[in-house]
Amino acid sequence: xxxxxxxxxxxxxxxxxxxxxxxxxxxxxxxxxxxxxxxxxxxxxxxxxxxxxxxxxxxxxxxxxxxxxxxxxxxxxxxxxxxxxxxxxxxxxxxxxxxxxxxxxxxxxxxxxxxxxxxxxxxxxxxxxxxxxxxxxxxxxxxxxxxxxxxxxxxxxxxxxxxxxxxxxxxxxxxxxxxxxxxxxxxxxxxxxxxxxxxxxxxxxxxxxxxxxxxxxxxxxxxxxxxxxxxxxxxxxxxxxxxxxxxxxxxxxxxxxxxxxxxxxxxxxxxxxxxxxxxxxxxxx
Numbered sequence: 001x002x003x004x005x006x007x008x009x010x011x012x013x014x015x016x017x018x019x020x021x022x023x024x025x026x027x028x029x030x031x032x033x034x035x036x037x038x039x040x041x042x043x044x045x046x047x048x049x050x051x052x053x054x055x056x057x058x059x060x061x062x063x064x065x066x067x068x069x070x071x072x073x074x075x076x077x078x079x080x081x082x083x084x085x086x087x088x089x090x091x092x093x094x095x096x097x098x099x100x101x102x103x104x105x106x107x108x109x110x111x112x113x114x115x116x117x118x119x120x121x122x123x124x125x126x127x128x129x130x131x132x133x134x135x136x137x138x139x140x141x142x143x144x145x146x147x148x149x150x151x152x153x154x155x156x157x158x159x160x161x162x163x164x165x166x167x168x169x170x171x172x173x174x175x176x177x178x179x180x181x182x183x184x185x186x187x188x189x190x191x192x193x194x195x196x197x198x199x200x201x202x203x204x205x206x207x208x209x210x211x212x213x214x215x216x217x218x219x220x221x222x223x224x225x226x227x228x229x230x231x232x233x234x235x236x237x238x239x240x241x242x243x244x245x246x247x248x249x250x251x252x253x254x255x256x257x258x259x260x261x262x263x264x265x266x267x268x269x270x271x272x273x274x275x276x277x278x279x280x281x282x283x284x285x
Contacts, residue, residue, distance in 0.1 A: 038253035046249040060254040071248070073255055075228060076235035081262070083145050083231060084213045087152035091208035094156035096201065099163030100189050104175060117158045125155065126217050133221055143226035148219060152212040166200040167193065202270045210263060232259050 034051075041048075042055030064073050102114060132151060133142065141147040170193060178188045194201065212219075216233040223229050230238075236255050239248040 035253050035256050038250055039257045041250050041253075044247060044250060046245045060250045061258070064251045064254050064258075070244075071235065071239060071251075072228075073232075073235065073258075076230050076232045077258070079145060079229060080213060080231040080233075080259075083148045083152065084209050086149045087212045088205055088209040090149065090153035091156040091159075092201065092205045094153065095160055095163055095204050095208070096194070096197075097189075098157050099160040099167055100193060102160060103164045103167035104172070104188075105185075117160070121158050121161075129218060129221055132218075136222065142222055143224055143229060145229060147222050148212065148231070151218050151222065152215070153208075156208075163197075163200050163204055166197060170196055198273045202273050206266065206270060209266060213259075213263065 037051075037053060039060055040056045040058070041053035041060070042057040043053060064071075068074065102110060132154075136142045136147045136151075141150070174192055175188050178192055183191070212231075214233060215231075216237065219231045219234045220237070223231075223234060232255065236252055236259075239245065239252040239255075245252075
């Protein structure tokens with residue numbers, strides 16, 4: 001009797017959990033579905049009193065990619081891609097290197113550095129925005145893609161905690177065995193630690209790519225009025241001005257849909273390596 005009661009309560013709790021998940025999924029998917037619908041809407045304007053468009057068209061995408069007389073979306077997209085790829089590579093390299101050093105090596109001020117990094121990481125990045133801008137202005141790097149790459153990868157040395165925690169789970173006996181065979185620290189890092197760290201590499205690379213891809217604040221402040229160097233986030237924002245929003249709102253939605261494509265493809269490509277690393281474990285017997 002007690003077993004049947006426990007099973008019944010378990011079924012009820014599972015059902016409630018599924019209902020909550022379904023509701024949350026609908027809430028999460030609805031804005032995306034709405035933006036996709038608007039991107040194919042044939043009627044212009046930023047507001048309509050109906051949800052389903054009366055006509056569908058591909059002109060919003062075609063005009064967005066071909067008509068560069070006012071807005072050059074292809075240029076914005078290419079700028080964003082360059083910044084995101086370069087920042088991703090630099091950030092991933094720096095973060096993994098710092099995490100490995102702090103995980104495997106012992107040196108003076110190591111604990112102090114970790115504590116300082118922890119404290120600094122608690123402050124929002126935009127608090128340093130004005131100071132960063134004037135530093136870049138002093139060295140003549142404002143309104144350039146190089147400045148954005150440096151800004152997005154500059155704090156990589158402070159975001160090592162997750163990667164360090166993963167490296168701590170890899171047995172030190174592997175390092176000791178490699179050193180006995182004459183391997184250097186770099187060889188141990190490159191040939192032993194990294195091949196066993198696919199999940200954290202994928203995680204670090206994805207977060208490092210997504211940050212500059214979707215950022216607006218730093219890109220807007222650093223680029224100023226340099227229209228040709230705008231990223232997608234800044235460029236799309238200019239479409240929402242009071243004078244232009246009615247004419248370009250559907251193209252804005254199309255641009256928002258296109259900007260999600262690289263992130264989706266990156267996740268699809270990299271998730272296989274992430275799952276393989278998780279299921280395979282750090283060390284196979």
